[in-house]
Amino acid sequence: METPALKDGAADRCSNPDCRVAQDGRCIEGFGNKAECPQFGKLQIVQMKDVADSSLASMHGVAMPASTTLTVEEADNVIKKREARVIAITGPFDAGKTSLIAGLYDLFNLGPVGSVAFGQSYSLQAFEEAAHDSRATSRRESPETNRTPRGEVRFYHFELFDSSTGASPSVLLGDRAGEEYLETRSNTDLAKGFPELPRADVLTILIDGQRMLDAGQRHNVRSEARQTIQAFVEADVVRDTQCLAVVLTKLDAVRKSEDSGSQAMHDFAILVEKLRSTFGMRFTAIESFAVAAQPKSDGAKQGEGLEKLLAYWMMEPRRYQPTQVTVESTQTDRYFALLPIPQVGGIK
Numbered sequence: 080m081e082t083p084a085l086k087d088g089a090a091d092r093c094s095n096p097d098c099r100v101a102q103d104g105r106c107i108e109g110f111g112n113k114a115e116c117p118q119f120g121k122l123q124i125v126q127m128k129d130v131a132d133s134s135l136a137s138m139h140g141v142a143m144p145a146s147t148t149l150t151v152e153e154a155d156n157v158i159k160k161r162e163a164r165v166i167a168i169t170g171p172f173d174a175g176k177t178s179l180i181a182g183l184y185d186l187f188n189l190g191p192v193g194s195v196a197f198g199q200s201y202s203l204q205a206f207e208e209a210a211h212d213s214r215a216t217s218r219r220e221s222p223e224t225n226r227t228p229r230g231e232v233r234f235y236h237f238e239l240f241d242s243s244t245g246a247s248p249s250v251l252l253g254d255r256a257g258e259e260y261l262e263t264r265s266n267t268d269l270a271k272g273f274p275e276l277p278r279a280d281v282l283t284i285l286i287d288g289q290r291m292l293d294a295g296q297r298h299n300v301r302s303e304a305r306q307t308i309q310a311f312v313e314a315d316v317v318r319d320t321q322c323l324a325v326v327l328t329k330l331d332a333v334r335k336s337e338d339s340g341s342q343a344m345h346d347f348a349i350l351v352e353k354l355r356s357t358f359g360m361r362f363t364a365i366e367s368f369a370v371a372a373q374p375k376s377d378g379a380k381q382g383e384g385l386e387k388l389l390a391y392w393m394m395e396p397r398r399y400q401p402t403q404v405t406v407e408s409t410q411t412d413r414y415f416a417l418l419p420i421p422q423v424g425g426i427k
């Protein structure tokens with residue numbers, strides 16, 4: 080796996096964690112010209128051996144290969160040890176969940192996203208794989224992707240710095256197969272086995288812009304979204320300390336469709352209002368966003384809308400505090416039963 084090189088305009092950084100070139104301009108390898116250094120201008124891959132004092136390295140009994148996605152247990156260790164934002168990215172298959180994660184990673188490769196700069200990641204290889212897959216998929220006509228496997232949530236990890244607030248949290252993005260979220264509509268108890276939901280500071284639900292263009296599907300898309308949130312509420316896995324982000328994806332396609340684009344936008348706005356009136360008391364805030372994480376046309380810029388969504392994700396949360404209890408991640412029902420009552424504090 081190649082280390083991802085930064086593109087033009089990227090921040091001055093070196094993938095060698097010992098190199099201070101960004102601070103004092105001196106290359107630790109002694110290269111006179113930064114362009115000659117094979118490490119310069121690459122994102123930093125965090126190896127477990129390099130982070131002796133890190134939250135993950137100091138975990139007991141968990142061996143994690145470097146740069147992959149995190150399990151629930153590993154994510155909990157990050158949450159316990161440092162300031163974190165947990166984002167559950169939900170929505171049906173093909174709504175654009177993996178593309179959203181990959182699109183954000185692509186933006187960080189170009190430099191800060193608004194006031195938010197990339198620090199490091201425990202999941203760099205996983206981001207790189209998602210981005211590669213997402214770019215390859217976006218070049219194909221058929222929506223065939225490397226499907227997110229069923230039965231597990233995977234957390235992508237960033238450490239970010241927000242210069243507007245001074246916060247430097249870990250951000251954990253939970254990704255799971257979309258079919259599983261849809262299945263909660265007929266069996267709400269399934270949602271109790273989704274550990275990313277009670278942990279989430281921002282529950283993010285994606286609304287597939289492409290499907291919203293289809294008059295035959297539009298109604299289904301809206302009712303799926305409402306029923307999915309309803310299932311989460313009935314399963315008691317949402318907290319009133321959480322924020323909800325309702326995200327219309329594939330904005331480029333929506334804008335390009337002259338006939339149905341404005342109808343799709345209009346219906347999306349109605350959906351958001353409906354969610355506010357039905358679930359407003361259940362969440363700290365409900366906000367809507369429109370994004371083009373991986374546009375296939377010139378209807379939107381690459382990554383359009385992600386800066387605003389990221390700013391929402393970065394808000395200081397009310398916190399879920401994981402317990403010290405360690406249980407097998409397969410015992411999700413039992414694990415859920417062990418979750419403590421969330422602590423209150425932070426935004427309202």
Ligand SMILES: Nc1nc2c(ncn2[C@@H]2O[C@H](COP(=O)(O)OP(=O)(O)O)[C@@H](O)[C@H]2O)c(=O)[nH]1
Nearest residue numbers: 173174175176177178217222329371372373374
């Ligand atoms: N037009 C357009 N297509 C997109 C965009 N983002 C994702 N897609 C496409 O939507 C399909 C599903 O994306 P994916 O991220 O795999 O969805 P997931 O199943 O929710 O993870 C793929 O064909 C993507 O190329 C976008 O911004 N614009």
Ligand SMILES: [Mg+2]
Nearest residue numbers: 176177226227
């Ligand atoms: Mg996916």
